[in-house]
Amino acid sequence: MPLILDASPSPSPSPASPAIEPSPTTIRRQEHYESDVVIVGAGILGTSLAVTLARQGRSVILLEKCLKEPDRIVGELLQPGGVQALEQLGLRNCLENIDAITVKGYEVIYYGTGVEIPYPANAAGGEILEAPGRPLAGEIIDSRRPARIRRPEGRSFHHGRFIQQLRSAAMREGNISLIEGTVTGTIKNGWTGQVLGVEAERTKAGRKDVFFGQLTVLADGYASRFRKEFISHSPVSKSRFYGLELIDADLPRSMHGHVVLGEGAPVLLYQIGTHETRALVDVPEGTPTASHANGGVKEHLRRVVLPSLPKCVQSSFEKALDDGKIRSMPNSWLPPSTQQVPGMVLLGDAMNMRHPLTGGGMTVAFNDVLMLRDLLSPEQVPNLGDTEHVKRQMRTFHWRRKNLTSVINILAQALYSLFAADDPHLRALQHGCFRYFQRGGACVDGPVGLLAGIIRQPFVLFYHFFAVALLAMWLMVRKSPLWRLPWTLLSTVGVFWKACVVIFPFIFSEMRS
16 A cells, blocks of 8 residues: 555544544545545645535545645745635645745846836735834835735745645645555556546555546646547657756845846846856757757756846855755646546646746636635535536636736736747837836836736736837837937837737737637
């Protein structure tokens, strides 16, 4: 049998009290490996979904190939919309005791000039503080009412520490069996094709066991081994993030994520602990300065990226570079899709991915769990073995999640296209985007509210994106000499066309079923 880590082992009998008999559901799960739900992958989505379903009374088997603390370079910044969802799931305490850093917004640095982009206080997510007195740090006074409003906040942290906190929460739930083992395949009904469960090999013993569930959830991450089997889309990756961990870096603005824009692709900087700062450098495929002939990625980071960083960060970046601990992850795009396989759903990065530039992945995951909590509740779906009912609920899930996930998906891809500009029209849009941020007010609150996952209106994204395009066109016309104006006007048409080429394919991909 595989290793089973149950949160609530039966207490040892004592002479003063009789032994507590486990429930029939617990016996089925622990001895016969039969449950209401089998979840593959104890990551962000899988673990939080297991806890959520268990608290609704479902019996859950949660499978993970390795229960050691993961060590990744992404999944380290949770936007305010994700923090809110985590709180609604009753899991906000998982952010405690991991040296998490408060995130109040972003600092965008464009060719050495910076602009602050704080999370907006006038969007959903601002906490109203009724207590009178002077404003606290991070609060504003709303002139229309006496109540004070605290701006929403995100959190950044070491990914592995956060995951272990989520897993600890799962182990405290009596309805969950957390099992360490590698899932090798699904088990199907040969007549109907319904997924009945999975087969997994115990990590240490090397023995295979079968785990059955009325519903099987596959949430095995960006490198999912089951994706090709159940959905037609494949991830598209055109760049990689190369990550360094800087020690005691002096960031230009504390408690803010930083996006550094220059001649090359964007660089992200954000603190993940009291002394640690993550640097993520985007390197597109085929970058000449990162080729083997030119010394590879390490020389690209030293010769091209290092000089473009703020002076206060360069020494810690160079030291981390000298230490040689460079890791990478692919930056993938995978549009969501509906699933009609009876008895199974594919979720998380296995089903939907976007460029991690905007840090939206965990926000999407926790909000997906929040929605599934309602759609698959015992009141809505008394029997998870009713595959037709589950399929109808999952189709509802696919379209209902669009208000948030389509915004985060499209924004991530469109913003990356601008920030990694590699032609004159994209560079004009990049310049227009920065000048748009410099205008402040709604020009900042709208875009960062979308990025934070607290403004969930796709039209707002459409409006701001084309407002940036129009501003970029106006800036081109305004600085053009009179004799060159006809050519400039022609170029502005190219800029508008480029904006359409950037955003509409992603919009159409979100509209597909």
